[in-house]
Amino acid sequence: MPGARPLRADARRNRELVLDAARSAFAAQGLSVPLDEIARRAGVGPGTLYRHFPTKESLIEAVVNDQLRRLSGEGAALRDAADPGEAFFGFLNRIAAEAAPKRDLVDALASAGVAVGPAVTAAAEDLRAEIAWLLARAQRVGAVRNDIGAGELTAVLSGLLFSMRSRPDTDQALVLSVFTDGLRPRTPYF
């Protein structure tokens, strides 16, 4: 219902302040950050925060869901890409780059730490399905080892995201390449 009632100017402003504060706090410290801290960062009272987002879950949803959906959209757009292998590995790169500085995305996708609501779970599931689709297509042309299934890829992906949480003095591109190389077709080693 878009025309329910236009939000009052200050209410809209405060809502954005809260969302901005939540985005940066969640990204920096993960989903377990207290709501009071977000309210403090936003410069509003806890009561105001609660009015806009009745439960913590709804705030998480507002912050994380569109990030997940945007990624899912990018994945869907790659379904017909010319090179299936490039599409798959490029998408993996994209997700890693997006999630590396955002602990909340890692929490949501890897189901780590904080319990998350059904809406976020569903969005994460959509993203996983998108990856699985690209995986199957890349396997069909021999760009990815074909002995792994969607479940194994999910496990590897959660590990990949988690490893991005490490200290910033590690070369993240190098770490990522370990994962991508491991997913390539197995060649015999002598």
Place this chain on the structure above:
Amino acid sequence: MPGARPLRADARRNRELVLDAARSAFAAQGLSVPLDEIARRAGVGPGTLYRHFPTKESLIEAVVNDQLRRLSGEGAALRDAADPGEAFFGFLNRIAAEAAPKRDLVDALASAGVAVGPAVTAAAEDLRAEIAWLLARAQRVGAVRNDIGAGELTAVLSGLLFSMRSRPDTDQALVLSVFTDGLRPRTPYF
């Protein structure tokens, strides 16, 4: 002081009951399990638990530290193994197998979730150093790609351990092989 005073028979028995309960609870649910739950499982009161382990950290230490130390010892024993590559990958396998059913080990090694004391951190650091040693030796003989350093390996290892937390219907050996393959020397792909 070993001869301070022999623990009374029932006290020693209860201490073991608590340790057993903590081991299985930590393994099943991770380090964040409440102490009351451990006391309940052990069939003792919370007061009794506290007498033996004044702080949660001390209980975690008692449970996790010797597991870490045992692994470090196994790593040290492999320093002079005939095949450096086999030693490195075998040790990685060993750690993964040990940590797969034990969420507490993952928590401790990957610094995930619960904050852990300095003693456990130090033990984890020792284990990481052992792995780094084996890594360097394996790299010297060309069994492992030599563009990654100890920091990158730590990141990959934390990802590996975390990925072992996934649903049991995934083939963990397959997931592990993705990591090991990714660590092997890079071969050109066409």
Place this chain on the structure above:
DNA sequence: CTATAATCGGAGACAGCGCCCCGGTTAGAT
């Protein structure tokens, strides 16, 4: 068997966090 000292375990203090309510204030329409 008795005495003594240690252990047991339930009840509760204390802190952190999510969630909620109400008096004062301000935006927006008439």
Place this chain on the structure above:
DNA sequence: ATCTAACCGGGGCGCTGTCTCCGATTATAG
């Protein structure tokens, strides 16, 4: 300018989890 309805925010409740105290109980020595 005035009025009304919505918003602001500080204080508070309840829950959960760690840690503590103390009366009842039980193991060991003489």
